[in-house]
Each structure stands twice: as C-alpha cells, then as structure tokens.
Amino acid sequence: MPDQSIPYRGRFAPSPTGPLHFGSLVAAIGSCLEARVRGGRWLLRMDDLDRPRCSRATADEILRALEAYGFQWDGEVVWQSGRDAAYREALGRLKAEGRVFPCACTRRELADSALTPDGATIYPGTCREGLPPGREGRAWRMRVDGAHVAFDDLIQGRIESDLGREAGDFVLLRADGLFAYQLAVVVDDAYAGVTDIVRGADLLASTARQIFVRRCLGLPEPRHAHLPAAVNAAGEKLSKQTRADPLDCSNPVPALVAALRFLGQAIPVALERETLPAVWQWALANWSLAAVPQRRTLTYNPPV
Numbered sequence: 001m002p003d004q005s006i007p008y009r010g011r012f013a014p015s016p017t018g019p020l021h022f023g024s025l026v027a028a029i030g031s032c033l034e035a036r037v038r039g040g041r042w043l044l045r046m047d048d049l050d051r052p053r054c055s056r057a058t059a060d061e062i063l064r065a066l067e068a069y070g071f072q073w074d075g076e077v078v079w080q081s082g083r084d085a086a087y088r089e090a091l092g093r094l095k096a097e098g099r100v101f102p103c104a105c106t107r108r109e110l111a112d113s114a115l116t117p118d119g120a121t122i123y124p125g126t127c128r129e130g131l132p133p134g135r136e137g138r139a140w141r142m143r144v145d146g147a148h149v150a151f152d153d154l155i156q157g158r159i160e161s162d163l164g165r166e167a168g169d170f171v172l173l174r175a176d177g178l179f180a181y182q183l184a185v186v187v188d189d190a191y192a193g194v195t196d197i198v199r200g201a202d203l204l205a206s207t208a209r210q211i212f213v214r215r216c217l218g219l220p221e222p223r224h225a226h227l228p229a230a231v232n233a234a235g236e237k238l239s240k241q242t243r244a245d246p247l248d249c250s251n252p253v254p255a256l257v258a259a260l261r262f263l264g265q266a267i268p269v270a271l272e273r274e275t276l277p278a279v280w281q282w283a284l285a286n287w288s289l290a291a292v293p294q295r296r297t298l299t300y301n302p303p304v
C-alpha cells in the first residue's frame with residue numbers, strides 16, 4: 001500500500017496509443033510542477049487498458065521522451081494492463097451492492113442512442129431492470145439513476161453534472177472483456193494514494209462519472225485541476241488522430257518553454273536559449289497554478 005504519510009501525491013497517466021505531443025507535455029509539466037511545489041510526489045502510470053490500441057514500444061518511447069525532457073517520477077511505473085485483478089475486485093463490490101447491472105445490448109442495438117459530449121452512447125435503459133428473456137449479459141453498466149455530481153475544480157471552478165442526462169448508465173466492463181477507463185482510473189488513483197489529479201480539460205467531461213464510481217466504492221476523493229487542452233488552429237484537440245507532431249526529444253527546451261507559456265507562466269524569453277536544467281530551475285521556482293488560464297481549450301500555434 002502507498003505511504004499515506006506524504007501529503008500530496010500527483011500523477012501523470014499517458015495512454016501509449018501514440019507518442020507524446022505538445023498537449024501531453026502540457027499535462028505532464030503542469031501535474032509535475034504542481035506536485036513539486038507542493039512538496040509532493042509525482043507518480044507515473046501507463047494507461048494501457050485498451051490493449052488493442054496500445055503498444056509496449058510506444059510506452060517505451062513515451063518513457064524515453066519524458067526522460068529527454070528532464071522529468072523525474074517517483075517510484076515504479078504502474079501499468080494498467082497488469083491491474084485486472086484490482087478492477088475485478090472493485091466491480092465485484094459494486095455487483096454485491098447492486099450498483100451495476102449486466103447488459104446484453106449490442107453496439108447495433110444502441111446505434112440510435114444519444115451521445116455524451118465525449119462521444120459515448122447514452123444508454124436507453126433496456127437491461128436496467130433485468131436482462132430481456134433469452135439474452136446473456138455481455139457488459140456491466142453502472143446504475144446511475146438520477147445522480148447529480150458537483151465538484152470544485154481548482155482551475156475551472158464549480159462543475160455540476162446531471163449524470164443521467166449527460167452520461168446515462170455507463171459501461172464498467174466492456175463486452176470484449178476489457179475494463180473501462182472510468183473504473184480503472186478510479187481504482188488506480190486510490191491504490192496509489194493520489195490526492196490531486198492535474199490533467200487536461202479534454203478529460204473534464206468524464207470526471208463526474210469517475211467521481212460517481214469513486215463515491216459508490218467509498219474511496220477517498222482527490223482534488224481536481226483541469227488544465228486548458230491544447231487545440232490546433234482548426235479547434236481540434238492535439239492527438240494522434242489530428243496528426244499532432246511528436247515531441248522533438250533532441251531539442252526539448254523550446255517545447256518546454258512553450259508549454260509553460262501556454263499554461264500562463266511568465267517565463268522570460270531569454271530562457272529559450274538556456275539549458276534544460278535552467279528551464280526546470282526557473283519553473284520549479286516560479287510555477288503558479290493560479291496563473292493557468294481558466295479555459296477548457298487554448299489554441300497552440302506551433303513554431304514554423
């Protein structure tokens with residue numbers, strides 16, 4: 001079990017579905033600096049839950065990129081792909097308390113359903129009161145009922161969510177046997193004793209679902225701080241899908257300085273010509289969460 005005597009525990013949890021890009025650097029530097037200035041630990045987890053989309057080679061590439069940018073994490077890297085037993089135990093507890101129900105619906109049967117802001121299906125409730133006759137459960141869903149979730153984000157302010165309307169009964173164990181991110185992230189953060197989740201606001205839409213799962217499991221609640229997500233000139237989130245450039249590991253200073261500036265930090269222009277340790281030294285001495293813009297997205301114009 002993690003040592004609970006250390007107050008602040010932050011983390012960075014990339015998914016190894018593609019190399020790190022500017023948007024991931026922003027989440028890494030923001031979570032790391034906030035942990036360091038608070039005198040806390042900064043943990044690293046590989047969110048490689050979606051095995052078909054993740055690769056060990058990409059994960060290794062991410063670790064090398066973080067090292068090239070001067071990041072130093074505490075302890076061993078935790079791999080979600082090795083944590084199924086913990087997720088199964090948590091799901092078992094939710095089953096025992098009637099918080100989840102089996103669902104027989106196929107993707108095709110749900111094709112006409114409404115969508116959440118992040119593109120997931122809002123469940124119409126078909127199997128909520130029992131499986132239709134002759135059908136077998138394929139997935140397990142969280143019973144949301146009319147739950148409302150509210151929390152105070154350290155950057156974005158008060159966030160309120162009507163889960164029934166915005167998410168519906170969401171999946172915890174998928175029909176293909178993979179555990180859902182909403183369950184895994186909650187179980188893993190609790191296991192690691194994470195007190196503060198600092199990450200990109202692209203994940204803000206799923207935070208209420210995670211808080212709901214956490215409360216149903218009776219796990220401690222971390223604070224949240226959602227950093228503005230970097231979008232390109234077309235307003236698309238930087239990602240593998242939008243062909244965001246991988247970080248240049250041979251020349252980390254310009255991107256690191258740009259990430260700090262993106263997060264509202266008043267970093268002197270002269271530091272662009274300095275060494276990597278000098279940039280880190282400045283960042284550790286001057287980082288301010290209060291200076292981060294209260295925006296869900298910000299446009300990032302890469303240097304040409």
Ligand SMILES: [Zn+2]
Nearest residue numbers: 103104105127
């Ligand atoms: Zn169903």
